[in-house]
Amino acid sequence: MIEPQRQTGHAPLRPDAGDATAVAEMVADVLRERIVKGQLTPGDRIVERKLSDELNVSRTPIREALKLLRVDGLIEISRHRGAEVAGYTPAEALDLFDVIASLESLAARRLAETITPDVLDHLEILHARMTEYHRTAALEPYFDTNSKIHALVIASCGNPVLIASHSRLMLRAMRGRFMAIMDDNRWSQAVDEHDQLMAALRARDVDRAAQVWGVHLRHTGATVSQMLEMQIAGASRID
Structure with a gap:
């Protein structure tokens, strides 16, 4: 780890x-x-x-x-x-990322319907950079680039209500997202899910884009929840 x-x-x-x-x-x-x-x-x-x-x-x-x-x-x-x-409980982590997953899944669906060559090219550049950071285990540059990808998917979806709702939730969720990639298995799984999203966007496959991105965020929430459970269990043993 x-x-x-x-x-x-x-x-x-x-x-x-x-x-x-x-x-x-x-x-x-x-x-x-x-x-x-x-x-x-x-x-x-x-x-x-x-x-x-x-x-x-x-x-x-x-x-x-x-x-x-x-x-x-x-x-x-x-x-x-x-x-x-402030922190959040394992249950709150699941609830938070469940809502974020719904919003980002919808954003991915809308983006797959309307994506322009310029936006796709921008995502391709960020995705290539992110996968290289993963290959070299450069955690913070990876996270920063990963965050830009998530932000671009949201910003390019064409739904201002979704964008505003997502912005406030992500302020609390960012710490959880960083925690999740500190788990080596989850980090590799997350990169694979990003690969799948890019394939769906290239194909303009709206259903696949929505499904992959929703699963991606729910996996993150589950990982954060499990890590918080482990922290609680560890603290209990110390006490």
Whole structure:
């Protein structure tokens, strides 16, 4: 199993990088990436003072960034413990990815019906790059490219309601997607499912595209749920 690197540093943000809202968004982006890639895990506390010193920004945009992340469902804020990274249960993982699977399956169906040569070419380039990252076990570049493929399928489906609904759910699901590819067997299975999607899109096979992509996301949800179950079991043995 591949272990993600836990990084504690980040290049300081420029205090003059824009207005307070822009700085808050930058801070939120830093924290989102750390949560998604396991540098911050469920239950970890986010200490305003330490983050302010690290990123070289005042505590006001830090607080605004934390509010944004709470709306996203990525952190919880309480009076006594402050800001903590949120998680989800095995059952919640299944429910979350079941809904995402339905949305992405519909997006794949619509895309197969209407795909243009330009979009297909773009997907081909990303797919080739992603499979090479898998071959060389380059986890983070793989994940970033994989995410671009999923985003392009959604963005190109032509349904703005679907796009908006999917966007909010994916903020919580990204951490689970990264967890899933840390399982070597699931990682290889996921690449095969991407191969199948590309074949369906090349053939304009709408039913096959929808079926493959729905299964792909449900497999991810099942893997995340199983990994969370294992974490709970491991914690119980330690206790």
